[in-house]
Amino acid sequence: MRIGLIGTGRIGSFHAGVLARHPEVGSLVVADADPARAATVAAAVGAEAAPDVTALLGRARDAVAIASATAAHAELIARVARAGLPAFCEKPIALDVPGTLVALAAVAEAGTELQLGFMRRFDAGYRAAREAVRAGRLGRLHTVRTVTSDPEPPPAAYLPLSGGLFRDCMVHDVDIVRWVTGREVVEVYARGADAGPAMFREAGDVDTAAALLTLDDGTLVTATATRCNGAGYDVRMELAGDRDQLVVGLDERTPLTSLEPHSAAPPPKPWPGFLERFGPAYEAELDAFVRLVRGEAPNACDGREALAALRVADACERSRREGRPVRVDG
Numbered sequence: 371m372r373i374g375l376i377g378t379g380r381i382g383s384f385h386a387g388v389l390a391r392h393p394e395v396g397s398l399v400v401a402d403a404d405p406a407r408a409a410t411v412a413a414a415v416g417a418e419a420a421p422d423v424t425a426l427l428g429r430a431r432d433a434v435a436i437a438s439a440t441a442a443h444a445e446l447i448a449r450v451a452r453a454g455l456p457a458f459c460e461k462p463i464a465l466d467v468p469g470t471l472v473a474l475a476a477v478a479e480a481g482t483e484l485q486l487g488f489m490r491r492f493d494a495g496y497r498a499a500r501e502a503v504r505a506g507r508l509g510r511l512h513t514v515r516t517v518t519s520d521p522e523p524p525p526a527a528y529l530p531l532s533g534g535l536f537r538d539c540m541v542h543d544v545d546i547v548r549w550v551t552g553r554e555v556v557e558v559y560a561r562g563a564d565a566g567p568a569m570f571r572e573a574g575d576v577d578t579a580a581a582l583l584t585l586d587d588g589t590l591v592t593a594t595a596t597r598c599n600g601a602g603y604d605v606r607m608e609l610a611g612d613r614d615q616l617v618v619g620l621d622e623r624t625p626l627t628s629l630e631p632h633s634a635a636p637p638p639k640p641w642p643g644f645l646e647r648f649g650p651a652y653e654a655e656l657d658a659f660v661r662l663v664r665g666e667a668p669n670a671c672d673g674r675e676a677l678a679a680l681r682v683a684d685a686c687e688r689s690r691r692e693g694r695p696v697r698v699d700g
């Protein structure tokens with residue numbers, strides 16, 4: 371199989387390594403708006419560098435993965451679809467619903483596949499949570515709590531292009547809540563705080579946020595996110611029902627120190643970031659994409675999932691700005 375990869379930045383260079391090592395991927399060709407970056411990554415993983423996206427589309431015979439900056443996703447999805455190739459794309463498809471719908475229409479018209487990069491769906495803990503909820507192990511699920519805490523802010527230049535904390539970061543929590551519970555979010559009430567580094571205020575964004583999400587069966591979800599968690603990378607989900615309570619992401623690497631006298635030791639080796647915490651999940655999602663391309667598996671996360679999560683993130687942003695609960699548009 372000959373696969374193309376567009377975008378060789380933070381996540382793209384990681385995906386390049388995963389794809390280059392995959393036993394079904396015979397050759398990998400990469401491209402980036404910065405050709406020197408593509409050449410460096412290609413040399414590091416044993417891939418071939420194309421000078422630009424047009425050249426890459428001419429060389430990628432079987433499929434294309436997109437890990438460019440967000441602003442280019444929708445157009446690249448449409449180009450890959452028009453080339454008749456299946457695409458994997460990092461989240462999000464676009465920063466707004468109209469842009470997302472245009473890209474999805476191009477995919478539908480071409481009749482190709484589009485898998486989105488919500489990698490938590492491939493994490494062992496979240497998969498076990500979904501199975502436990504579906505098997506009724508918790509009894510009636512009444513409360514879900516999610517945490518997404520980044521150890522430090524992304525580069526300042528990333529913020530104005532990111533879509534903000536809800537669309538860029540908390541969207542992962544929205545997706546995984548939908549996937550684990552099988553329910554839709556019908557209403558949100560979100561607040562944000564920008565007392566951290568000035569770059570957040572300058573970008574009209576917040577560095578920390580909390581949202582109350584109400585699911586269509588009445589289950590309550592509290593979601594928090596921050597870009598400034600000095601203890602380390604912390605991603606968790608707690609699920610509480612009338613029979614049992616479970617947590618994803620709590621182990622000796624969780625950067626959370628208990629103050630109880632019998633267990634007050636700090637975590638020995640907290641997660642430094644998303645690439646370490648979710649490394650196996652990123653590998654599993656690309657393996658699922660390879661199997662999708664080979665016709666061996668259904669699409670594990672198609673574009674409509676990203677559209678649904680974006681609608682919730684949009685509602686959170688609006689709720690934060692207007693200071694009131696907001697219904698989620700269907």
Ligand SMILES: NC(=O)c1ccc[n+]([C@@H]2O[C@H](COP(=O)([O-])OP(=O)(O)OC[C@H]3O[C@@H](n4cnc5c(N)ncnc54)[C@H](O)[C@@H]3O)[C@@H](O)[C@H]2O)c1
Nearest residue numbers: 377378379380381382402403404437438439440442460461
């Ligand atoms: N799923 C996850 O956990 C996760 C984690 C990080 C980033 N992401 C997503 O991945 C994407 C990339 O994020 P990043 O942190 O790697 O950013 P980055 O800035 O490190 O890298 C982006 C790369 O895309 C290139 N690029 C920009 N426009 C391009 C175009 N039109 N054609 C080709 N290349 C282009 C840039 O030159 C750069 O090398 C973002 O959409 C982000 O939301 C997802």
